[in-house]
Amino acid sequence: MSEIADTSPQPHLGRRLRRLMADQPIIPLMVLLILLCAVLQLLSPGIINPLWVANTIKFAIPLALLAGAQTLTMLTGGLDLSVGTVGTMAAFIMATQIGHHDPATTLALSLLPAVLIGLANGVGVGIFRVHPLIMTLGTGLVGSGILQVYQRTVIASGSEIPPFIVWLGTGLTYGVPNALLLFVPIAALIIFVLRRTGFGRQVYAIGDNEKASRLSGSTYWQVILALYVASSLLAAIAGLLYVGVIRTPSLTLLEPLVLPSVAATIIGGTSIFGGRGSYATAILGALILRVLTTLLTVLQMPEGLRQGLFGLVILLVTAIYLRIIEDS
């Protein structure tokens, strides 16, 4: 029956590598980031210096915050498209109200619409089971309509960006972006919540198998409501930071970051079906997208081609990811 020689198997290096990547997705993303930087350095020698690094981080932070909002919602199989409006509202209200109120009141005022929209999203998705895409698209549109009306009423009184926001958004201390002061604790909090708290467990459980989470006692709407409010708050913070970078409040301030934030999350390995993913990798995803944008700018491509390439890279990375994950 057995004439089998000792076939002590050493799996191929390739397969072992894939397994490593599947278990530690942060490694291939690091490699990709470094690779992109290397290409950039090749194309335009000397471009990578401490100032460039600080600038890249500075621009990546608002994107990473939005990616946080997407990660949270995507882990339960959702998405938050209202982040653009929410962030823009926060920034715009802050810039137009700071002249009339003390900073604390202004902050509260600018976070208020975020909380309201977050609650609306949470109720819609969590209780009425509206699809997150529709729900957040809807609230986002409603929000931006209200913002336009609001703009007419304050058009005369003008706006200003408080120096503190500019300092936080663009300032460097010993070459390190001040925005990290805000971002690092927030990122640490998100990662901690997702990995080490009961709430985080519920988020993954709902995304992985809603029925199982229900049978083991979890209440869907409570988790979803909390998630969408958190998502909105992150968007508002991103808006406040970003206006410090851009320095002019506009009605579409954060809009260009919405789809890239979804892309950063997907590149970071979070499954759009929920249950799988992490925030640390989404941050890397945001950095990768920033570097990629610089790269395409350096190549001096026409805008259309640039967007096309951008999309292609996202597709490619996602496809590779899926292959790795499916196979193990």
Added chain:
Amino acid sequence: MPMTTSPLLEANGLVKTYGAVRALRNASLSLLPGEVHALMGANGAGKSTMVKILTGALRPTTGRIAIRGVEQKVRSPADARRAGLVSVYQEPSLIPDLDVLSNLRLTRTPVDAFRHWVHELGVPDLDLGEMARDVPLAILRVLDLARALAIEPDVLLLDEMTAALPANLAEKVLEVVRRQTQTGRSVIFISHRFLEISALCDRATILRDGETVGVVDIGPDVEDRIVELMLGERILRKHGAAVAAEARPHAQGKTRLSVKNLRVGTKLNDVSFDLHDGEVVGVVALEGQGQDELFAALAGSIRPSAGVIEVEGEAVKFGKPRDAIDRGIAYVPGDRSDALLMHRSVRENIALPFSTGVRRWGPINMSNERTTVLRAIERLQIDTRAQGEVRRLSGGNQQKVTIARWIAADAKTILCFDPTRGIDVRTKTQIYALVRELAAQGKSVLYYTSELEEIQLVCDRAVAIFGGRVVDVLPVEIADELALTRAAYGLPRDAAAADLGILADPTRPGAAP
């Protein structure tokens, strides 16, 4: 061993590794035409992996496969199908979001033949337009089998086909499989139920830790030899009668759970019974007699249409599972896919109930959790070599995780729906011991099982349900398989023994003593 015929299928030196996990180390199998060949082994021994390799769903790391004497590479299930090999895998394979008919079209299954087999297998009234997700697990398994049979394979591979089936359906499956072989076709049959193995199979290949450790002819008294090969050690299997003889203390505790005139739609009618502290009540029923609805209602996942559920004397209304859990009622679902987070770790799966509810949203005490989880893992001997994601565990080990969850959660009342489904002999004995231990601690257990011999091994009483009604309540002393089978068919206790099929026939060699 008949040496005159040449094997239909032969596999040698199969190896399959996943990173550091060796699912198969050196597995071989030789299948003769016209035989039913059992593939046996403990949970995680590599049976499913072997079936998947033979049918091209997985590629072996190394190893050779020869079909009708010709060595060939089986690259995909479609490849295997062309060579005459068709498998029913351990997990249901219909796509949940499609109706049955679309599922058939997708796999190019002849519909008429499919219908014929569904009928043969004892499901008379199937609606092909029904969504697969709405079909009960047991029926899904039958559909999987019918689909495989409709393709008329030369070699049929059945991976725990019967594990989710109650006696009446299992019976039909065995009959149909037996008939296959009369035309020279062969079957590879995986099951943890010895009764089925001895009633159906001609030979058995035994795997241990991914290695083929023996091939035996099935005959009387071969069971102990198989168990020894499977586990690499001797264990004493207690038989129902023996345990029943050990008189259990009949100290009746207080009434924990009381069900009065419970009704759920048309499925469950006027069901009443009590469950006491420290008591294990068995539930026996054929497929679809209302047992699913009974458990779902007690677990708070569906609302009864009439009747009362009382917990410790107080009438309760459960709107959602959380409400039942708050009353100390834990439900171990029969369908693993309803219980597990497939992409999460063993640890997270076991610890899941600890973090549900807003009050438990805060930071987790990781070291406490680890201790609790490890204790449960050890208790149930879960093979944790692939614990990073539960979907990588073998079927039986996944089942153990679902049980471990509620052991760890320390619930007062445990509703077990066929908990030993797909679990190997050794662990089964441990689970029986565990259930008895829980009862000794004063916990109450409601225990549905599709394996009737379990009733005498673990229960204090048995409630038989037929057509949505309680038709009999049997004290454990008389609840042997024959009595239970009769009760499950709704027959009165003392009428003359009718022919209830091969499984219930105690005169057959190898059947339960």
